Amino acid sequence: MSKNLVLQTDFGLSDGAVSAMYGVALSVAPALRIFDLTHDIPQFNIWEGSYRLYQTISYWPEDTVFVSVVDPGVGTDRLSIVVKTAENQYIVTPDNGTLTHIKQNIGITAVREIDERVNRLPKSGDSYTFHGRDVYAYTGARLASGTIQFDEVGPELDVEDIIEIEHNQSYMDEDGIVHGNIDIHDVRFGNLWTNINHDLFKEANFKYGDSFEVTIANNTRQVYKNIMTFGRSFADSHLGEPLIYVNSLDKLGVAINQGSFAKAYQIETGMNWKITIRRAPKIVYNE
Structure with missing residues (x-):
């Protein structure tokens, strides 16, 4: 057969x-x-x-x-x-x-x-x-x-x-800051998929609903810096707001609710595209 x-x-x-x-x-x-x-x-x-x-x-x-x-x-x-x-x-x-x-x-x-x-x-x-x-x-x-x-x-x-392409591993430093790379895009929706495993967030005792400062750099040039929430799904953020989420490969993604993060900030992929995530005070939005 x-x-x-x-x-x-x-x-x-x-x-x-x-x-x-x-x-x-x-x-x-x-x-x-x-x-x-x-x-x-x-x-x-x-x-x-x-x-x-x-x-x-x-x-x-x-x-x-x-x-x-x-x-x-x-x-x-x-x-x-x-x-x-x-x-x-x-x-x-x-x-x-x-x-x-x-x-x-x-x-x-x-x-x-x-x-x-x-x-x-x-x-x-x-x-x-x-x-x-x-x-x-x-x-x-x-x-x-x-x-x-x-x-x-x-x-x-x-x-x-077997030949392998050079690549970095994600890690958490002594200050509890998580470091990784933008590995690839979720092409259709423009989300950023990182190489940071969800287990690393669990190890740091980061929980859904927590707020984080997210910085993205191309080599040493900072491209993006903002505070966002760690959500279970896109519904955990308001329309147009950024969030961190766990993608379908159990790695961290960064997205804009109903928007393209990659296009909005001209962010590409590869070893030169670094992301750092650190705890930030919880965001409270006015209703």
């Missing part, structure tokens, strides 16, 4: 690239169930590809096969691999950092290099620019359909050698 095959790319849907990947997969196994994670990863943004995998993968059944193609190094000597996660799912991808969040937050138990002598679309050997179709969709479909087993992908590699 075929497993699920889930595709993620930075290709967009304005041309035939994603459709070609579907076609290759269905040519391998016509009964295959194929789904899209997203094809709107910003071009060449390996970090966001890594994060969207992390955001999604745990909610799919075991043995689901993911194909993730954000591959600015296509045609170079970067490796093509398949990994098995600690939750018994598979990811087919270039080894270029796109597994950073999976390795750090979920765990990877095994990795194999794709042997292109066997696991490559027939008659595609002269093409070096569309591995998403010729190598990853083909191998992913073969694995999801049971045409091959994981140990037939290719030679086994060391999990510790």
Whole structure:
């Protein structure tokens, strides 16, 4: 019985690239169930590809096969691999950092290099620019359909050698101030998702309804500073007011109730975008 095959790319849907990947997969196994994670990863943004995998993968059944193609190094000597996660799912991808969040937050138990002598679309050997179709969709479909087993992908590699993107860890200093990064946006609504785990707030005995001073800086340049409340949901703030909340990955988010925080303050993502959160006096709004 075929497993699920889930595709993620930075290709967009304005041309035939994603459709070609579907076609290759269905040519391998016509009964295959194929789904899209997203094809709107910003071009060449390996970090966001890594994060969207992390955001999604745990909610799919075991043995689901993911194909993730954000591959600015296509045609170079970067490796093509398949990994098995600690939750018994598979990811087919270039080894270029796109597994950073999976390795750090979920765990990877095994990795194999794709042997292109066997696991490559027939008659595609002269093409070096569309591995998403010729190598990853083909191998992913073969694995999801049971045409091959994981140990037939290719030679086994060391999990510790998987490439990771440099990233920071959140922490609380001796003064009880929480430090983190703006990891990514909740794109549709413009909320900021940080790398600060809710457990860090629990450790500091911060509670819903408490008020905090939130500062956001790009390197050393302060971009935003304000007092806001830690709420369970957006309903715990007034329309247009900022709040801290726990997002769907159990990490802290910063939002404006029915507004885009990212657009309002021109805040982007990455290691240069720092956030600090410290206790502040409780805010009392006039009714």
